[in-house]
Amino acid sequence: MAWLRKIPRSPYWQAIVCKPDGTRTTRSTRTTNKREAQKILVEITKAEEAGKDGKLTEKIARKIISDLYANANKDSLDESSIEEYFQSWLKRKQIESSESTASRYTPLINRFIGHLGNKAKLDLLHLSHKDIVKARDKVASTLTASTANLMVKAVRAALNQAIRDGLLDTNEADKITQLKQTKPKSRRPFTSDELRRLMNAADFEWKGMMLCAIYTGQRLTDIALLTWQNLDLANEQLIFKARKTGRSMAIPLAKRLKEYIDQLPAGDDPSAPLFPAAFARRSRNNNAGPLSNQFYNLMVKAGIAEKKTHTKQGEGRSSKRKTNSLSFHCLRHAATSMLKNAGVSDAVARDIIGHDSEAISRQYTHIDLAAKRKAIEALPDIF
Numbered sequence: 001m002a003w004l005r006k007i008p009r010s011p012y013w014q015a016i017v018c019k020p021d022g023t024r025t026t027r028s029t030r031t032t033n034k035r036e037a038q039k040i041l042v043e044i045t046k047a048e049e050a051g052k053d054g055k056l057t058e059k060i061a062r063k064i065i066s067d068l069y070a071n072a073n074k075d076s077l078d079e080s081s082i083e084e085y086f087q088s089w090l091k092r093k094q095i096e097s098s099e100s101t102a103s104r105y106t107p108l109i110n111r112f113i114g115h116l117g118n119k120a121k122l123d124l125l126h127l128s129h130k131d132i133v134k135a136r137d138k139v140a141s142t143l144t145a146s147t148a149n150l151m152v153k154a155v156r157a158a159l160n161q162a163i164r165d166g167l168l169d170t171n172e173a174d175k176i177t178q179l180k181q182t183k184p185k186s187r188r189p190f191t192s193d194e195l196r197r198l199m200n201a202a203d204f205e206w207k208g209m210m211l212c213a214i215y216t217g218q219r220l221t222d223i224a225l226l227t228w229q230n231l232d233l234a235n236e237q238l239i240f241k242a243r244k245t246g247r248s249m250a251i252p253l254a255k256r257l258k259e260y261i262d263q264l265p266a267g268d269d270p271s272a273p274l275f276p277a278a279f280a281r282r283s284r285n286n287n288a289g290p291l292s293n294q295f296y297n298l299m300v301k302a303g304i305a306e307k308k309t310h311t312k313q314g315e316g317r318s319s320k321r322k323t324n325s326l327s328f329h330c331l332r333h334a335a336t337s338m339l340k341n342a343g344v345s346d347a348v349a350r351d352i353i354g355h356d357s358e359a360i361s362r363q364y365t366h367i368d369l370a371a372k373r374k375a376i377e378a379l380p381d382i383f
Contacts, residue, residue: 002044004029004037010169013037015044027125028169080167082127083113083120089158103286108151109158111139124167127159129175136176145179152176188325189334194304201302205275206295208260210331212238215254217335217353219244220288220295220328224278229270231261242354251352295328 002017013029015037027044029037080088086109094102113120115135119127132155140148156173163171190198195214199207212223222242230240236253253261264274273279281290299305305326332353339349349355 002041004034004041007169012169014169015041017044026169028166030166080124081121082116082124085124085162085167086113086155086158089161092161104150105154105157106286108147108154111135112151112155115139124162127172129172132173132176136179140179145181149178149181152178187327187330187333189337190304190326190330194302194326195334197302197304198298202298205277206298208264209275209278211257211260213328213331214335214338215257216251217332217339218242218249218251219332220291221282224275224282224288224291226274227271227279228266228274230274245354247354249354292328299326 002015004013005016007014007026010028011032013031013034015027015029017025017027029040031037031040090102090106090109093105112132112135115138116127116131119131132152136148136152139151152173156171156176159168159171159173162168195210198210202210209220209223212218212226213220216223216238219242221244222240225243226238226240230238232239232250236258238251238253239249241248261274278291281294282288284290296305296308300307336349336353336355339352340346344352
């Protein structure tokens with residue numbers, strides 16, 4: 001038996017509907033007029049009874065509700081398939097949010113739609129928390145719990161927008177709890193020997209990008225998208241805005257990095273990239289993934305990482321992804337540690353690297369034994 005009720009934060013009457021499997025769901029009548037809502041409720045009750053007898057098709061049910069809604073509101077009932085709505089939401093995110101946010105959500109939403117299968121073609125109202133949980137668990141089994149939780153977060157954000165758009169009244173993703181995350185493998189800085197091996201294995205452009213990371217501590221995307229106008233050669237410094245934080249950066253050029261830049265063929269176009277191949281590759285993609293993969297292959301060539309394969313016995317593309325303790329980001333750890341080991345104050349190191357807090361800076365700091373021994377030996381003899 002269906003009935004009406006009011007819920008907080010909504011001016012509309014809500015119809016509580018019993019599904020054929022015995023569960024209940026809430027559907028908005030999209031009217032504040034109780035008399036009109038009761039008319040809709042009568043038709044819903046008829047549809048309920050037809051559903052129990054197996055005589056109600058989705059097409060007939062949607063027509064009943066759509067006609068009643070049009071009569072009550074002098075407008076057509078909005079409808080959208082799950083896939084259509086999420087894709088349109090992603091397009092809105094690209095306009096309304098930062099590039100990094102949109103690029104982070106896009107593969108997650110596409111993965112979610114893929115896990116829904118044929119159900120993605122159904123109306124958004126058909127999406128249940130069970131569908132989201134099923135997709136979440138599939139992602140967690142092949143990737144990580146962190147990625148699965150982030151996917152649910154993206155779905156929740158999209159459904160919140162659907163509520164604001166008037167397509168839904170409740171957010172099914174709100175019913176889902178986060179998966180427990182295992183402690184991620186800690187990153188470490190490259191050793192001096194590993195850095196030398198990387199430099200020997202790299203081509204000219206990757207050498208420059210690594211020098212830039214070692215002597216400025218910046219992220220892969222920021223380095224790949226550097227242009228000549230980011231160079232203040234008069235004052236020998238690099239000037240840019242970090243894409244992740246929006247922070248304006250001004251970093252003096254280290255001697256080694258300056259020597260590399262002096263070898264670059266300078267042109268007349270200030271918007272020309274410092275690292276053309278990397279710039280083109282990053283510009284073609286929404287994220288730095290392809291460049292990260294290229295750097296991983298460089299580590300394999302240098303003999304400091306194992307070659308990735310999907311053909312190992314007992315493993316494949318469906319097996320759980322393994323994380324690596326080394327990546328391009330570890331050059332950022334190396335830069336932070338080198339600054340601290342050289343006795344640079346925390347405040348100055350944080351400003352150069354671009355860390356917003358002392359806590360984050362500590363995560364990137366790895367003080368070597370020689371620096372600690374030097375500090376101990378510098379203690380005064382109190383006797």
